[in-house]
Amino acid sequence: MRLHPIDGGDPRAVLEALPAALDGARPLALGFAPEPGNEVPDGTAVVIATSGSSGIPKRVILSAEALRASAAATAQRIGAGQWMLALPAGYIAGVQVIGRSLLAGRAPVLLEGRFTAEAFRRATGRLRSDADRYVSLVPAQLSTLLDAAEHDPGIRDALVSYRTVLVGGQALPAVLARRAHEAGARIVRTYGSSETGGGCVYDGVPLDGVRLQEVGGEIRIAGAHLATGYLGDAALTASAFPADEAGVRWYRTGDTGVVSDDGSLRVTGRIDxxxxxxxxxxxxxxxxxxxxxxxxxxxxxxxxxxxxxxxxxxxxxxxxxxxxxxxxxxxxxxxxxxxxxxxxxxxxxxxxxxxxxxxxxxxxxxxxxxxxx
CATH class of the missing domain: 3.30.300.30 (ANL, C-terminal domain)
Structure with a gap:
């Protein structure tokens, strides 16, 4: 299948294009221009260019089945409703916010312009009053809202109006988590990556259908939500997604952690x-x-x-x-x-x-x- 480039910095463009992608009919290239010959497997929904914080950018192939499985597992865990998009639409967390809303039959509300506490309040005000509210944030955004809420009750009211505030992208400092709890925000810490279709472990507990194991101290993840692999890099795909003797594909996260006897996860750091x-x-x-x-x-x-x-x-x-x-x-x-x-x-x-x-x-x-x- 041929990729269709979409400006990941334009949330409206992603919103318009994602329904066809979730049907597996028109795969999207988010954040990069595909090269001639960049064909993807049938059923591909999106190819996401990762941030490359390690200095090695990758292009992650995600099927419509994987995105739908992730969205369904999230809805089963925290409920379904209307989402507000406060993250870049070209990253997996933004794609999933839009996808979850669409699959729940409700268009998401898009935060306009740069993220500020006031922009967050305005966007929250455009959400439907008859639906449960959800939003995904990174810790820095949550901190901005909590700082503003200390002297502006309207910001606090907006934040606590959400049934669930997913917080991911990086570790959430304990001090910040405590401030959010004291303010009345219902936060859930998420763990995952583009390769896992976004967050797949909530508050240390894997979503339904998600399997965890610890191999040599490294966290590995399996499930229907996993990415297909990396565009144009078969060797990296084989290394990152090995199959076990039963044929089950696992994603090697590169993170260290401990999987408890009850199946819960505690992430301790990065191997590298x-x-x-x-x-x-x-x-x-x-x-x-x-x-x-x-x-x-x-x-x-x-x-x-x-x-x-x-x-x-x-x-x-x-x-x-x-x-x-x-x-x-x-x-x-x-x-x-x-x-x-x-x-x-x-x-x-x-x-x-x-x-x-x-x-x-x-x-x-x-x-x-x-x-x-």
Whole structure:
């Protein structure tokens, strides 16, 4: 089948084109221009260009069956109703917001322009009053709303009017989760990726039809929601989606975690997000979680950089305002929770932390910034 390019930055264009894609009749290329010969299997709905935060962009093939299976499992877990789109339509979370609404028979409301607390309130006001309300956010957006809600009751009223607020894209700091709970927001933490058709584990519990296993510390996922593979890269597809002896396809997430006896999941970090500092392996994910526990650093980003003395070291990057006392708090907390070798080498304050369109921190841009003299 031939791909049809759609501007992923135009939510209305994606909304108009997605019904035919969900029927498997007109597959969409989101966020990139397909090359001649870019054919996809029958039944393909979308091919999504990932953010490439690791510096290696990929184009993920998702079938209409996978998107429908994911949407149905979500509806079974949290209910069906009308969704508000506050995320980029060209990423899997945005595609799923539109798809869930369409499959529930209700057109989604699109947030107009740049995400702000006021834009969120206006969009919420356009939702139907006779339907349950749903929205997906990334942690930075949730933080924006909670900050505004402290002095604007109308923002809080808009946020708590949703039956469920899915929060994903990256780990949700415990401080932010507590603030949301205290404000009355009904949040659900999601875990997943483009390769899993979006979030497939809610608050640590896999959706119906989703299977989890831990192999050598790595989380693997199986189910009808899995992607078909990667466009034009058979070798990467075979590596990322191996089949077991029974013929079941599993997705190798690259994440570390623990699957409990009851089937619940606890994600601990990324296999490849580790530095070797002074001969000691240091998980930057663990360092970042410790840093996020310090008030004022809930949105700090921890990245690894070359270090003349230790080989590699971690750096905490954040935006103002930052009090001088936070640096000592960082060193002490990381030493207490992880150990002295894991302590970051410095705290860098930048005017604004660069972000990807998906709402995640642009770690590669930060690494480049820190390497520049």
């Amino acid at each position: 997000n580790v530095i070797v500092s002074g001969g000691v392996n240091v998980s930057l994910d663990r360092v970042e979680r410790a840093v996020h526990g310090i008030p004022g650093l809930e949105h700090a980003v921890v990245v690894g950089v070359p270090d003349e003395r230790w080989g590699e070291a971690s750096v905490v990057v954040t935006a103002p305002p930052v009090h001088e006392s936070l640096w000592e708090a960082v060193r002490e907390r990381v030493a207490d929770e992880i150990g002295r070798p894991a302590r970051p080498s410095r705290l860098v304050v930048v005017p604004e932390v660069p972000m990807l369109a998906s709402g995640k921190p642009d770690r590669e841009a930060l690494r480049r910034m820190l390497r520049e003299p």
